[in-house]
Amino acid sequence: MFSRWLISSLAQKMWHYIHQRLLISLTVICLLLVGLGNALHTYANPEGQVPDMLATLPGQLKFVHVIYRHGDRTPVDPYPTDPWNNRKYWPTGWGQLTNLGKQEHYELGKWLRNRYSSILNTRYSNENIFVQSTDVDRTLMSAQSNLAGLFEPVGDDVWNPEINWQPIPVHTIPEKDDAILAAKAPCPAYDYELDKLESSPEFKELTKHYQDLFAYLGEKSGRPVKTFTDAQYLNNTLFIENLYNLTLPGWTDKVFGHEELTYAANFAFSIGTYTRKLARLKAGPLLKDIFQRFDDKASGRLDPDRSMWVYSAHDTTVANVLNALKLFELHSPPYVACIMLELRVDNSNTPLVSVFYKNTTAEPQPLDIPGCGVSCPLKKLVKIYKDVLPMDWERECKRSTMMMTYEEANLGAATGILILIILILMCASYALMIYYRRRNYKIYTPYSQMA
Numbered sequence: 094m095f096s097r098w099l100i101s102s103l104a105q106k107m108w109h110y111i112h113q114r115l116l117i118s119l120t121v122i123c124l125l126l127v128g129l130g131n132a133l134h135t136y137a138n139p140e141g142q143v144p145d146m147l148a149t150l151p152g153q154l155k156f157v158h159v160i161y162r163h164g165d166r167t168p169v170d171p172y173p174t175d176p177w178n179n180r181k182y183w184p185t186g187w188g189q190l191t192n193l194g195k196q197e198h199y200e201l202g203k204w205l206r207n208r209y210s211s212i213l214n215t216r217y218s219n220e221n222i223f224v225q226s227t228d229v230d231r232t233l234m235s236a237q238s239n240l241a242g243l244f245e246p247v248g249d250d251v252w253n254p255e256i257n258w259q260p261i262p263v264h265t266i267p268e269k270d271d272a273i274l275a276a277k278a279p280c281p282a283y284d285y286e287l288d289k290l291e292s293s294p295e296f297k298e299l300t301k302h303y304q305d306l307f308a309y310l311g312e313k314s315g316r317p318v319k320t321f322t323d324a325q326y327l328n329n330t331l332f333i334e335n336l337y338n339l340t341l342p343g344w345t346d347k348v349f350g351h352e353e354l355t356y357a358a359n360f361a362f363s364i365g366t367y368t369r370k371l372a373r374l375k376a377g378p379l380l381k382d383i384f385q386r387f388d389d390k391a392s393g394r395l396d397p398d399r400s401m402w403v404y405s406a407h408d409t410t411v412a413n414v415l416n417a418l419k420l421f422e423l424h425s426p427p428y429v430a431c432i433m434l435e436l437r438v439d440n441s442n443t444p445l446v447s448v449f450y451k452n453t454t455a456e457p458q459p460l461d462i463p464g465c466g467v468s469c470p471l472k473k474l475v476k477i478y479k480d481v482l483p484m485d486w487e488r489e490c491k492r493s494t495m496m497m498t499y500e501e502a503n504l505g506a507a508t509g510i511l512i513l514i515i516l517i518l519m520c521a522s523y524a525l526m527i528y529y530r531r532r533n534y535k536i537y538t539p540y541s542q543m544a
């Protein structure tokens with residue numbers, strides 16, 4: 094009896110011991126597997142790593158959209174008390190591309206030639222590339238300088254041995270008609286949406302923090318500074334004069350180059366696309382065109398079957414596109430800042446899109462598209478950015494009462510109308526009820542009289 098008890102108790106203890114050990118080892122094995130899995134996942138997951146070379150992205154390069162800012166320019170609009178507010182210091186005129194700006198774009202053109210030699214013919218052909226600019230002197234001139242670097246004439250294209258340059262068309266339309274690149278075609282719904290944002294309590298609160306700065310800038314510059322954009326313009330004039338080694342007036346020491354003004358100037362770049370709706374109406378048409386062209390190219394429908402599409406535009410264009418793609422890190426896009434949207438097709442014929450941003454002379458890195466990584470299937474890309482792709486831009490830009498009752502606080506009006514309808518219905522049914530009662534009464538009376 095005793096020995097059996099002993100044995101069973103021993104067995105129990107041993108079982109208990111083994112059980113515990115087993116649990117511990119199982120836990121350890123599980124942890125190891127999870128760790129290993131994680132490590133492997135990070136290794137294999139393209140979202141987790143940033144390849145630094147073109148070649149490391151999967152698929153073959155087929156098409157690129159290039160969106161760049163113009164090069165170095167003179168101030169657009171100097172402030173009233175500006176000591177350098179005189180055309181004699183800026184002989185080429187206000188807001189014009191300078192020789193430095195031409196050189197910068199010529200260099201960028203050469204850089205693009207080198208990067209895209211696999212899809213760009215050595216000789217210019219309108220069936221290979223299309224160039225579109227906003228209708229502004231400095232962007233038109235930037236595009237031309239850029240093309241001088243991109244397509245130096247060779248072979249039969251040399252038309253004058255003394256000029257190492259050939260004419261290449263740059264397309265444009267008036268800004269007021271341009272809903273796509275200049276994005277200045279009228280859009281009342283956009284203006285309304287922007288007003289709504291700027292008069293919102295949150296935005297007013299934000300502006301309040303800069304009130305003292307704005308008041309100081311307004312007083313010293315001789316022109317009211319009320320908004321972030323006003324501050325940005327002033328900062329920009331100071332920035333250019335400083336770049337040209339023109340001594341700035343003493344009052345600027347307190348603000349220029351300091352965090353507060355720099356932040357206000359940078360922040361202004363995010364306002365035009367601050368909400369998804371603003372982004373949709375401002376940058377949406379351009380993104381929609383780009384994605385559509387990618388789709389056409391990938392499915393062999395692009396005609397002519399081009400490989401490069403260039404947009405010559407502004408710092409605001411660069412900021413708006415990046416912000417609509419949720420890739421904008423608050424900053425002032427510098428001269429010749431350049432976005433490249435590249436299309437690759439892999440072995441299984443899947444179109445893949447990568448976005449690069451070159452804002453310095455350093456080699457650009459592919460940006461991490463939210464929820465998709467550095468190489469994003471076109472289908473998924475379109476889904477991710479569906480909220481900023483307008484279905485019918487012109488219709489969405491209209492501001493009708495119907496839109497408002499659907500959209501915003503005019504729910505009040507809708508409720509009013511509803512209550513009115515209910516009241517009318519109630520009155521009508523009440524009137525009907527009385528009418529029938531009377532009729533019944535009338536019908537009833539003769540009977541009672543008969544009785």
Ligand SMILES: *[C@@H]1O[C@H](CO)[C@@H](O)[C@H](O)[C@H]1NC(C)=O
Nearest residue numbers: 328329332349350355358425
């Ligand atoms: C504002 O000035 C800072 C330098 O102080 C500069 O880095 C930034 O690019 C400027 N922004 C604009 C819009 O000019």
Ligand SMILES: *[C@@H]1O[C@H](CO)[C@@H](O)[C@H](O)[C@H]1NC(C)=O
Nearest residue numbers: 193333334335336337338339
């Ligand atoms: C301004 O001064 C710096 C330093 O002396 C010089 O490198 C730069 O070329 C000057 N810029 C211009 C536009 O003259």
Ligand SMILES: *[C@@H]1O[C@H](CO)[C@@H](O)[C@H](O)[C@H]1NC(C)=O
Nearest residue numbers: 420422424425426427450452
């Ligand atoms: C350049 O772009 C990167 C990536 O968007 C950003 O982090 C950085 O602030 C930009 N730098 C300048 C000088 O604009």
